[in-house]
Amino acid sequence: MNGLKLNPRARAWLGFGLGAVVLFAAAPALLTDFRLSLLAKYLCFAIVAVGIGLAWGRGGLLTLGQGVFFGLGGYAMAMHLKLADAGEGNMPDFMELYGQLDELPAWWAPFANPVFALAATVLLPMLVAFGLGSLVFRRRVRGAYFAILSQALAAAMVILLIGQQGTTGGTNGLTDIEGFFGYDLDDPVNQRMVYFIIAGVLLALLALTRQLMHSRYGELLVAVRDSENRVRFLGYNPANVKLVAYVVAAGMAGLAGALFVPAVGIISPALIGIVPSIEFVIGVAVGGRAALLGPVLGAVAVAWAKTALSERFPGTWTYLQGAMFVLVVAFLPGGLASLWGMVKRRRETAAPLVPQADAPVLVKEAAA
Amino acid sequence: MTVILGQLFTGVSIGAVLLLIALGLALTFGQMNVINMAHGEFIMAGAYTTYVLQQTITDAGLSLLVALPIAFAVAGAMGVLLEWALIRRLYTRPLDTLLVTWGVSLMLQQLARDIFGAPNVQTKAPDILTESTSLGTDLSIANSRLFILGLVVLAVAALTAALKFTPLGRRIRAVVQNRDLAAVSGIPTARVDRLTFFIGSSLAGVAGVALTLLGPIGPTMGTNIIIDAFLVVVVGGIGQLKGSVIVAFVLGMLQAMVEYLTTLSVAKVIVFIAIVAFLQWRPQGLFTLRTRSLA
Amino acid sequence: MLRFHRRRLAACSVALAAALAVSACGSKTGESDTTGGVTADTSGDTVKVGLLNSLSGTMAISEVTVRDAIMLAVEEINAAGGVLGKKLAPVGEDGASDWPTFAEKAEKLIKVDRVAAVFGCWTSASRKAVKPVFEENKALLFYPVQYEGLEQSPYIFYTGATTNQQIVPGLDYLKAQGKKSVYLVGSDYVFPRTANKIIKAYAEANGLKVLGEDYAPLGSTEFGTIVNKVKASKAEAVFNTLNGDSNVAFFKEYKSAGLTAASMPVVSVSIAEEEVKSIGTQYLSGQLTAWNYYQTTTGAANDKFVKAYKAKFGADKPTSDPMEAAYVSVYLWKAMVEKAGSFDVEKVKGASNGVTFEAPEGLVTIDGATQHIHKTARIGKIGDDGLITEVWNSGGPVKPDPYLKGYPWATGLS
Amino acid sequence: MLRIEGVHAGYGRSTVLHGVDVTVDDGKVTAVLGHNGAGKSTLLRAAIGLLRPKQGMVLFGGEDVTKLAPHVRVARGMAYVPQGQQCFPHLTTAENLQLVADGRRGGRQALASALDLFPALNGLMRRRAGLLSGGQRQQLAIARALITRPKLLLLDEPTEGIQPNVVAEIEQAVLSLAGVDGLSVLLVEQHLGFALRAAHRYHVLESGRVTSSGAGGTGAEPAVRAALTV
C-alpha cells in the first residue's frame, strides 16, 4: 500500500470510481435479482447512515430519531405512488377499505403532483428537523438529553401515524405499491433501475458529504463537537452550526425513505419507531462514526448481517446481533473503519482519530 | 365528579408506575450519567423472579412479599455484572452506553424467550390486590394501584433516607459531586459506582415485581415504558430525586387528563409536545445541581 | 486528518467490494431469476415448505405457538408418508415482528428456497406486507389467524375466521342474551378498527347501543383511563378486540375496578387458551370469547390433536384457535395438492374448492371462490381451570363471507 | 516515608513533569516550591495516584505504590489536601467529615481530634460545605484528610486564597501537625516564609524539573528567592 502514493484528489476520484464499478457493474453482475433488491434496501439504510455520520460522527449529535425523517420521506413518496396507482380521481385502496372516506383528505391532495411529492420527500423531513432542532439546540439541550428526546420523537411519531389509520394506513402502513412514475415495479428490469437510482444517489450524497466535511463548515462542525463553548466565544452560534448538520442528515434520511418505497414496496410505522432508529445508529457505530465511508459500510454490514444471520440461525440470531453491537461499540469505539487507522498508526505514529463528543475533563482545578 | 376523581387517581397511579421505573434510572442515569437501555430487561427479570418463586411458593401473597427482596437482589446482580463487564469502560462515553446496553437488552430478551418460552407467563396476585376499595357510591380505587403507590412512597423514602443518612449514601453523593476528591478521601470510587449501579438496577427488579400486578410478564415487557421513564428523569433534572418524583406525577396526571378528553394516542403525543415545550423553558430539567465548577 | 480520510476512502471501497463479493458467494446457489412467478422446487425426494412467523420481537409471544403447531402437522404428515410421496422439509424464517422483514423473508422463501407453500403471518400488517410478494411471484400463503375480512387475494388461503364467522356470531350471542348496550375496546390497528366498524353497523341495525369506543396503542399496558370510561358508561357488555399484551393489563385493571363477568361481561376475540394462561384465570373467570375452536371442543380429531401437541411440547401447553387453524392449514394444503396431483400453484388453487378436512374443530371445507374456509362459530366461557368451554355454537360450519355481502346492514362497509 | 523517583507525568499528550525526584523523610516536612504551572500540583496528583506517571515510581514506606488506586494509597497511610479548598459542596460539613470516618476503625475518635484542631468548624456542622468561606473550607479539607490518621500528608497550597486571619490558624495547625505521631508532610507552597519555616528540606521545581534543593529553615529564604526569580 505504501507504494501507492497518490495525491488526495486522485485518491478520492479513484475511490469513487471503484465504488461506482462495484455498485454499477460488479453487484448487478454477481447478484440475483432478490439479493440485488436486498442490496438496494441496504443502500437506502446506507444513505441514512451517511447523514448520521455527519450529524453524529462530525457534529456529536446522537440522533436516535432518524426513523422519523426516513418515514416522512417514505410516506411522502408512498402517498404519491399510491395516488398514482389508484389513478386520477380515485382514492388509494386502503382508504376506501378502512377509512371510509368520501373523498381524499386535503393533506393528501398535493401529493398527487409528482414534483410536490418529490420535493416533499426531502423538504418535509428537513422542515421538521429545522423546527425541532432550532427549539432544542437554541436552548442547549444536548448529549444524552438530545438523544432521549429524539428517541421520544420517534415513539410519538409512530403513535400518531398508527392513530390515523384511515388516512395513513395505521400499523399496516402504505403497502402494495405497484408503479414508480409509470414503471411497473413487478418487472425485474424496473427493480434493477430502482437499484441503480439508489446507488447513484448514494454516490452523489457521498460526494456531497465529502465536500461538506472538507469545507470550512465541516471544520467548524468538528470544532463545535469538541468544544461548543470555545466556538461560541469566537462569535459563532453553535446552535446554527448543529442545525445545519441535523437538517442535512434529516434530508438524507428522507431521501433514503423515499427510495426505500419503490425498492421494497412498503413504508410502515415499523420503520420509524425506536428500534429501527437505533439500528440506523448502530450501523454507523459499527462502521465508524467519524469517517466518510464508515457509516456506509457499517449500515450495509449490519443490515446484511441481520439478513444472513436470521436466515442461518432463525432462532438465535438476536444473540449474535446483540453481541456484535456490544463488542464493536464497547471495544472498538471508532468502528471497523478505525481498524485501518490502527494498522496505519502502528506503522507511523500519528494523531489519534476517534474523537469523543464527551471527553472527560482531565484537569479539574478549583475555579479561580 | 366521580369520574374526575377517578381520573385524578388514575393519573397518580400512572405517575407511581412511571416513578417506580424512573427511580432506578434517576440513580444510574441521573447520578452516573449511564443511559442503560437494559433497565427494562432488569424490570423483566424482577417480574420473572416473581413467576419462578410462585412455582415453589404457591401462596400468592407470601410469594409476592418474598419476591420483592429476591428480585431486588437478582436485578441488582445483573446490574453489577453489566457494570463490571461493560459500563465501567464507558464512563467517559455516556452516549455509547446507550448503544451498548441496547445490544445487551436484545440479548436478554432472547435469553428470557429461551428460558421461559416466548409466550407471556402469569403470576397469581393475592386476592386482595385484585379487588378495589370503594370510596363513596361510584368511586373505587384499585388495591393493586394502592399497593404500588405505597411501594413507590416506600421506595422513594428508603432511597432518600439511604442517600441522606447511610455511609453508602454519603459516598454515592460524594462521588457524584467530586470524584477525585472522593478518591483521595479514601473512598473506593469504582466500588461506589458499582454499588450505585446495583441499587439503581435493583429498583428495576422491585418495579418488575410490582408490574406483575398490572400488566403482562413476557420478554418484551420492559421495552414499552422505558422511554417514558427516561423522559421523567430528563425533565426532572439530573442529580436530584425530587425532580423525578414531581415530574412523574405531573406527567401521569397530564396523560390521564388528556387521555380522558381525547385518546391514549393523542395523550402520548401531547405529553411529548409538553416535554419539548418544558425543556424550552428549563433546558436542564426541573431541578439541577449547580456548583461553581459547572459554571 | 484530512489525508486520513482520503486514504481510507480507497481502503473502504476495497472493503465494500469484498463485502459484496462475500454476500454474493453466500447466496447465489439455488437462486433463479424467473420473471413473473417462481416455480417451487419439487425435483428431489423432499419438497420445501416455508414457515414465516415472528420468533423475536413483540409478536413472538403469539406466533411461536403457531410455528409449533405447523411443525406438528408437518411431522405428522411426514410420518404418514409425506405429500405425493415426498417428505416435507420445513424452512423457518423469523419475521421479527417487523412488516418489511416479513416481506423480505417471504421473498427469500419463494425465490431462494423455492418452497411449495408458506404457512404463517399473524398480524394483518404482516399479511398486507407480504401479500404483494405472493401475488407478484404467484406463490401460496396460508394465513391461520382470524382477521378483519375485506380481503381476498388469489394467492392467500385464509384458514382463520373472517368477521362473519367470529364477530357477527359474538354479537348475535350478546343480542340473544338480551344485552342492549356495548362498549368497544380495541388495540389501535386494522383489525379492531375494522371490526368495530362492522360492530357499529350491526348495532345500528339491531338496536344495540354503542356507548363508547376506545383504542390503545399496540403494546400499551396502561388501561386506567379506558377502564374508568368503560365503568362510567354503565354498558351492559364490552366487546374487546385488544391484542396481545394489552389484554393482560386490561383485564387486570378491569377486575381491579370491581367489574366482573356477571356485572359487565367482556366478549373477546383475541383471547385463546394461550392468552388465558398468561393473564390468569383469577382475572378472566366467567368472561366470554368468540372463536371456532377450543381445546375442549369435542371430537376424536381434537383428542388426537391435543394429545399429540402436549406430547410434543409439554402437558402444560394448551392448544388454541390460531394454532389449530395453522395446523389445519398444512393438512388442507396437503389435501389440495393430492387432489390436484401436483405441487403446481395454479393446479393446487384450481383443486381447492370443496376440499374438506376432519379438523379438530370439526369438518372444514374450502370455499374456492373466496379461498376462506367454512368454520363453525363458537362462543366460549373461560373457566377457573384456564380452559374455555363452549356455551353456544352456530350449529354447523358457517360459509365464509369476507365482504359481508350476505348481510344487508353491512352494505356500506366495503 | 515517600520517595518519588524519576517521575514523568502530564495530561493527555502534554508532559508536565520531566523526571522529578523528591524524598520525604519520616516525620519531617518537605516543601516543594515553584511558580504557578511549574508542576507542583501535578507532582502531588501523581503522588496520591490521581495521575498515573508515564514513567518513574512512587514509593511509600518502601512499597511501590505507583499502580495503586488513590483510595488504596489512603488506606496505606497517605492523605492529600488538594488545591483550592475542595469539598463536597452539597454535603454538610458534618457529612463531609463523617464520610471519611465511616467504616474506619477509630473514625469517630479521629473525627473528634481533627475537630479539636479546628474548633471553628464545630459551629458549622449543619451548613452545606459549598456555603462556607474559603478559609473554613480549607480547614474542613485538612480536617477531612486527618481523619484517616495518615502517616504522610500531601498539602497543596493550604494557605492560598484564604483570608489572612484564617491563614494564621492554618499555618499554625500545619506546623503543629508536623512530626507529631511521626506525621510526615509534603508541602507545596508559593509563599516562601511559611514554607521554609515549616520545612526540613525544600525542592524548587521549575518547568517540571527540580532545579535546586536544600535544607529548610528561614535562613534558606534568600537562596530560594534567588532560585525562583531567575
Place this chain on the structure above:
Amino acid sequence: MSETAAGLRIRGLRVVFDGFVAVDGVDLDVEPGDIRFLIGPNGAGKTTLVDAVTGLVKATGSARFGEQELLGRDVHRIARLGVGRTFQTAALFEELTVLQNLDIAAGAGRSPWTMLRRRGAVPDDVAYALETIGLTDRRGVLAGTLAHGQKQWLEIGMLLVQNARLLLLDEPVAGMSHEEREATGELLGRVAGDRTVVVIEHDMDFLRRFADTVTVLHAGKVLSEGTVAQVQADPKVQEVYLGHASTHDTAHDEPVAQGAEA
C-alpha cells in the same frame, strides 16, 4: 484594523452561585491601549469576572464595552462585539490543525457560501497571525500536539484573527518556561496596540515586566488599583496577596467581608 477605540467599563458587577457571592459589586475601567493585569488570590473572583463579561455566567450590574452593554447578551453575540478571551487551560480544537483553528477564529462573519467551500489560499489575516505568533511553519500540525506555550500563543492568535478589540486573557503564561514567558509578554505588547487588554495572572515577575496597570481583587471585591508600583506599595495588597508569609507577624486587623462567615 483600526476602529473607534473602545474601553471596558464595569459597574456594580455581581455574580452569585447558589448563595455564594463570587463577584461582589466590582467597578472596573480599562482604557484602550492599556494592558491591565487582574490579580488576586484563588477564589477572588477573577475568572468569574471574565466569565460574566463574556456572557458565560449570569451577572447583575453593568459591563459596557464602548457603547455596548454586554450583560444579558448571548456569548456569541458578545464575541461578535469584539470581545475575545482565552482560558486557563488552552481551549483549542485539538483535532484540527493550527491553520484550521485560526481559520475558524477568523470566520465568524463569513457568508454561508464561503463556509460551504473549501479554504483555498491561506487568508491574509490568518497568515499575518501565524507570523505574529510564530507558528507559520507549524500550521499543518494538529493543535493538540503543540507544546504548551505554543497552544497559548495559538489562542492569542485566534483572538487576533477574530479581530477582538477587548482581549481577556486567563493566565496566559501559566506553566510556561522563562523564555516562553518573555516571548508571550512581547507578543502581548505587539498585540495590544489600540486594543483593550485584561490579563489575569499570578506571576509577579511577568506582571512587573508587562503590566501597565493592575487591579487587585479579593473576595469578589476590588481591593486596590493603580500602577504596579502603587499596588505594590499598598499594604492591603501586601497582606492578602503579595506575600503574607513575609508579613506574617503583622496584626490581622483587616476587616474581611465574607457573606458566609459564621
